[in-house]
Amino acid sequence: MELTHLNQRGEARMVDVSGKEQTARMARAQAVVSMAPETLALVVSGEHKKGDVLACARIAGIMAAKKTSDLIPLCHPLMLSKVEVEFEVDEANSQLRIESSCRLSGQTGVEMEALTAASVAALTIYDMCKAVQKDIRIGEICLLEKAGGKSGHFRSKDD
Template identity: 55%
Template sequence: MQKHLSHVDQNGQANMVDVTDKAVTQRIATASGFVQMQTDTLNMIANGQHAKGDVFAVARIAGIQSAKKCADLIPLCHPLMLSKVQVDFTVDSSLSRVNIRATCKLAGQTGVEMEALTAVSVAALTLFDMCKAVDPHMLIGDIKVEEKSGGKTGDWHRSDNQKG
């Protein structure tokens, strides 16, 4: 069975997918990524010593807000009524990075993978923005969907399919 791109019509034109006839189901998606930085920078934000204030609080709010604005940023995304957006940070001293994980949830007719990816991306960009003056060599990386549930295709977990 050959798969096709859902956002391209039979003439090759960009197309917003019609979800009118899709069932309303509970849908959840989780995405992750990281911001790698110098050890001193990591310690500064982990210990709440950044001159700009609580870096994690600002990045969390930015991630939540961006998930809510995903349809304004990604042209063919449907505007969604999210019921939950959670953005979490884990300090990984061994790799000198902050791991970011975002979960989005709703009852709707289309998935929330893009919203979770957007939340991780903007949270990472906000961390970078707040710390770039002290560490311009930070690296944002490995942003990906970890898992999703709901809808016609059911549950999907990265570990069940492939690494990377």
Template identity: 60%
Template structure:
């Protein structure tokens, strides 16, 4: 198998997608932030001193998806048509599950945009809550599903995730 991001001389390069067909493509990803009871309760009650944690994380995730090509070397800049972030608050584990969804009609997939959105939303939650709990844990961050392109549809094994979409 040849590596697509290397030219014949072994140098890094952006993949040429000019001749690929434009198809509808989408991807879902997740990340999770686990925190202390105090940080979780403050966030739920809207008492975080920096403001609305989840609203800020949602905006940060959307902005991050739009900036993925600026952050990840060799990623193509994409004209995203949808970026959505949802949060599942899990009181039993004192965690926030971040679910991202990205879609477009294009020549390359949106997996990196969905992963970047979930990651930056998690980092934003950490940043806003770190004064209360610097020991928060982020992860796992992972791709849940992708569709479109020549590989078609892929989904993480169902026993590894709950259905929220």
């Protein structure tokens, strides 16, 4: 397998996508935030003294997707047409599952944008809740699905 972000001398390079066909592309990613039941209750109820944790995390995730090329070296700046960040509460396991999705019509995929959105939303939840609980865990950051482009459709076996 050839690494596309390296030239023949092994130096980093941005991939030239100018010859690629413009197609509809989408990606979904997730992150899972584990916390104490009391912390989760504060987040879900909206009674956290710092404000609406989920609203802040949603906005942070959307903003992060739009700024992915500023954060990830060699990542192309993209004209995203849609970014969504949703939350699923799992009270039994005291977790918040974050799912992000990104869409565009373009020459390169949006996997990194979806992964960045989920990750930054999780980090925002941690940041807003760290005064209440310092041992919050962020995990299970992964790509759930991608569609469009030459490599076709991918769906995680865990999705």
